[in-house]
Amino acid sequence: xxxxxxxxxxxxxxxxxxxxxxxxxGVPRRPGACPTVTARVKSPFVWLLEKEWRELMVSRSxxxxxxVMGPLVGVSFIGAMRxxxxxxxxxxxxxxxxxxxxxxxxxxxxxxxxCELVAVFLLPFVAIRMVxxxxxxxxxxxxxxQGMPPFARMVAKALVLLAGWLLAMLPPLSALLLWRIYGxxxxxxxxxxxxxxxxxxxGLTIGLAAAMSSFTEHPSTAAILTLSVTVGTxxxxxxxxxxxxxxxxxAGFIPAALVSQFExxxxxxxxxxxxxxLIAAGLALAAIWMSLGTAVKRRVYESxxxxxxxxxxxFACTFATPSWDNSESxxxxxxxxxxxxxxxxxxxxxxxxxxxxxxxxxxxxxxxALSKLRRVMPKVQVRYLSSTSIGLFEQTSAGYGEIWYDLGxxxxxxxxxxxxxxxxxxxxxxxxxxxxxTDDEVFRGHPLAAQSNGAGILFYxxxxxxxxxxxxxxxxxxx
Amino acid sequence: MLFEVDGIxxxxxxxxxxxxxxxxxxxxxxxxxxxxxxxxxxxxFECLAGAMPSDSxxxxxxxxxxxxxxxxxMLFYVPDGIAPWPKxxxxxxxxxxxxxxxxxxxxxxxxxxxxxxxALLPQAVGTLSKGQRKRVLLAIGxxxxxxxLLIDEPFEGLDLRQxxxxxxxxxxxxxRGRTLFLSIHQIGDAARLCDRFVLLSGGRVRGEGTVPxxxxxxxxxxxxxxxxxxxx
Numbered sequence: 001x002x003x004x005x006x007x008x009x010x011x012x013x014x015x016x017x018x019x020x021x022x023x024x025x026g027v028p029r030r031p032g033a034c035p036t037v038t039a040r041v042k043s044p045f046v047w048l049l050e051k052e053w054r055e056l057m058v059s060r061s062x063x064x065x066x067x068v069m070g071p072l073v074g075v076s077f078i079g080a081m082r083x084x085x086x087x088x089x090x091x092x093x094x095x096x097x098x099x100x101x102x103x104x105x106x107x108x109x110x111x112x113x114x115c116e117l118v119a120v121f122l123l124p125f126v127a128i129r130m131v132x133x134x135x136x137x138x139x140x141x142x143x144x145x146q147g148m149p150p151f152a153r154m155v156a157k158a159l160v161l162l163a164g165w166l167l168a169m170l171p172p173l174s175a176l177l178l179w180r181i182y183g184x185x186x187x188x189x190x191x192x193x194x195x196x197x198x199x200x201x202x203g204l205t206i207g208l209a210a211a212m213s214s215f216t217e218h219p220s221t222a223a224i225l226t227l228s229v230t231v232g233t234x235x236x237x238x239x240x241x242x243x244x245x246x247x248x249x250x251a252g253f254i255p256a257a258l259v260s261q262f263e264x265x266x267x268x269x270x271x272x273x274x275x276x277x278l279i280a281a282g283l284a285l286a287a288i289w290m291s292l293g294t295a296v297k298r299r300v301y302e303s304x305x306x307x308x309x310x311x312x313x314x315f316a317c318t319f320a321t322p323s324w325d326n327s328e329s330x331x332x333x334x335x336x337x338x339x340x341x342x343x344x345x346x347x348x349x350x351x352x353x354x355x356x357x358x359x360x361x362x363x364x365x366x367x368x369a370l371s372k373l374r375r376v377m378p379k380v381q382v383r384y385l386s387s388t389s390i391g392l393f394e395q396t397s398a399g400y401g402e403i404w405y406d407l408g409x410x411x412x413x414x415x416x417x418x419x420x421x422x423x424x425x426x427x428x429x430x431x432x433x434x435x436x437x438t439d440d441e442v443f444r445g446h447p448l449a450a451q452s453n454g455a456g457i458l459f460y461x462x463x464x465x466x467x468x469x470x471x472x473x474x475x476x477x478x479x
Numbered sequence: 480m481l482f483e484v485d486g487i488x489x490x491x492x493x494x495x496x497x498x499x500x501x502x503x504x505x506x507x508x509x510x511x512x513x514x515x516x517x518x519x520x521x522x523x524f525e526c527l528a529g530a531m532p533s534d535s536x537x538x539x540x541x542x543x544x545x546x547x548x549x550x551x552x553m554l555f556y557v558p559d560g561i562a563p564w565p566k567x568x569x570x571x572x573x574x575x576x577x578x579x580x581x582x583x584x585x586x587x588x589x590x591x592x593x594x595x596x597x598a599l600l601p602q603a604v605g606t607l608s609k610g611q612r613k614r615v616l617l618a619i620g621x622x623x624x625x626x627x628l629l630i631d632e633p634f635e636g637l638d639l640r641q642x643x644x645x646x647x648x649x650x651x652x653x654x655r656g657r658t659l660f661l662s663i664h665q666i667g668d669a670a671r672l673c674d675r676f677v678l679l680s681g682g683r684v685r686g687e688g689t690v691p692x693x694x695x696x697x698x699x700x701x702x703x704x705x706x707x708x709x710x711x
Binding site: 044047051054055058137138139141142143144145146292293294295298478 | 530555557561562571579581
């Protein structure tokens with residue numbers, strides 16, 4: 001006979017009055033409701049944030065990312081500084097060329113490109129560990145019983161990862177300090193735009209990695225899927241450049257294109273909104289597939305519904321045309337006098353461009369003229385017409401290379417693909433006298449012929465050593 | 480009666496893990512879910528806790544169906560074989576249970592003493608042995624505030640002395656009105672601890688009741704082992 005465990009002040013089961021039961025057992029309070037002094041001041045969401053932060057702090061992959069960031073920024077910054085100094089006339093060479101130099105394009109875009117590299121190749125692993133770790137350890141089964149919406153859980157993870165990303169951006173931000181010490185000038189709006197672009201890019205990576213982690217059982221599979229999607233966006237970019245049309249338009253919203261816009265100081269509302277929608281969709285998808293108690297069929301329906309809603313939202317966002325050129329050099333805009341003149345033209349403008357997607361002239365036309373024109377005249381219609389992708393065997397065709405302008409029924413043709421050529425054609429159709437550009441409007445640049453003294457020690461020594469020491473100390477403290 | 484389970488079924492492809500499982504749970508009782516490995520015990524707990532969707536069936540309390548969100552207020556499930564938050568120290572895990580999962584702070588020190596966790600508090604969960612981890616999981620469960628606690632294999636990885644100590648601890652919590660529903664594959668452990676039993680085998684309930692009730696149903700005389708063998 002098996003010996004029984006002695007009963008401890010046992011009562012017959014099921015005979016407790018409800019009030020007594022609630023006193024003894026404790027009515028299942030709203031989770032997180034004041035069990036301790038600490039908990040009294042912390043909501044469950046704050047507890048979750050704290051937990052995610054602790055998980056990030058003890059993550060090896062996270063500290064490796066931080067350690068790597070310093071040298072990557074160092075290579076970019078020191079290289080950019082050297083070129084900038086050479087063009088600015090270091091040691092008396094190339095004197096005068098530096099007048100056209102803009103620090104945003106010459107130094108900051110390359111320096112912060114380290115962030116793009118890290119966001120693509122390292123951040124996914126950190127994010128995947130954060131999202132998939134709970135499922136692997138079994139913590140997810142406990143945490144889901146708290147009743148917090150799964151999306152809120154994902155938002156907590158994303159917020160912590162973004163906070164961590166800001167920490168990872170300290171090395172490039174320290175480059176700003178060095179630049180000031182060297183005597184360089186800073187233009188806050190363009191730098192803020194650049195930083196926002198890299199934060200949005202990191203957000204996209206986090207959303208993507210979260211979604212992929214939720215689909216798969218193992219983190220390595222999630223990593224492969226995440227990188228596959230990233231490579232897929234690059235393929236879309238190449239495909240868009242070759243095929244043009246909708247592909248080209250879609251390629252304008254991939255993360256690399258987003259970063260490129262922000263690197264030039266251009267803040268577009270449509271791109272920003274689409275990035276936010278994609279981040280939210282990624283987190284929502286992760287939330288759907290992390291809901292363990294939901295049937296797979298229902299999760300598939302919910303994912304499909306989410307896909308439709310996200311696609312609709314993205315389509316709607318493409319109509320949000322406002323954009324802000326925050327670059328000091330106004331590299332994304334026509335001169336202000338031209339913009340004023342163009343705004344006075346109200347007749348509908350249509351431009352038919354007979355150039356193939358792979359034709360360099362089309363790229364020039366788009367980058368230097370039409371992208372600027374769309375910002376001033378959002379309703380301009382541009383049609384690209386070509387029967388081939390590269391245009392090599394189309395050169396002899398009648399009409400190839402022509403750019404037809406139609407302003408309220410008046411038409412003219414030009415083959416010039418420069419900004420000046422495009423403006424001239426429009427002004428001639430609109431009977432507008434081209435404005436005269438004043439010297440004050442010309443951006444003269446900020447040449448700086450300085451050597452990057454001390455940058456090597458900071459980026460190759462101090463930052464990695466600091467993060468290594470920080471990692472050891474913080475991990476020890478949190479564990 | 481705290482709640483009743485009515486006709487829960489769950490299939491994994493062609494395999495029927497649970498078939499029309501029905502039973503009831505009394506408030507404040509120590510109910511043992513016993514059955515051999517692969518009987519469907521963990522699957523049943525996961526379905527009840529909402530960690531896995533069931534194909535059919537429902538849970539009722541006071542005659543009304545209890546949906547997944549309401550279940551969370553009624554019961555808490557402690558799975559077997561998990562190592563939650565492996566990099567975090569036990570001390571923090573207990574605080575997190577109280578803060579995030581809405582646990583009862585006043586039970587913290589008692590649970591630490593009952594489960595002999597004092598020496599483990601600074602250690603990370605991932606560095607603990609199987610038995611130590613089980614004790615931490617039990618502490619998490621005991622700290623939660625839901626009236627019913629479902630524990631999958633509470634004695635797995637524990638030695639005899641620890642098993643007996645923990646059985647005493649579980650009984651002390653049940654004595655204060657908490658309902659404990661324990662999945663146990665070692666019939667001896669179950670017999671020592673539980674008031675009533677649900678016998679599960681091949682995904683079906685083979686019997687429900689106290690040892691005498693089950694013995695009468697099986698028409699055998701003897702202990703729980705004899706009854707179990709007769710009914711399964």
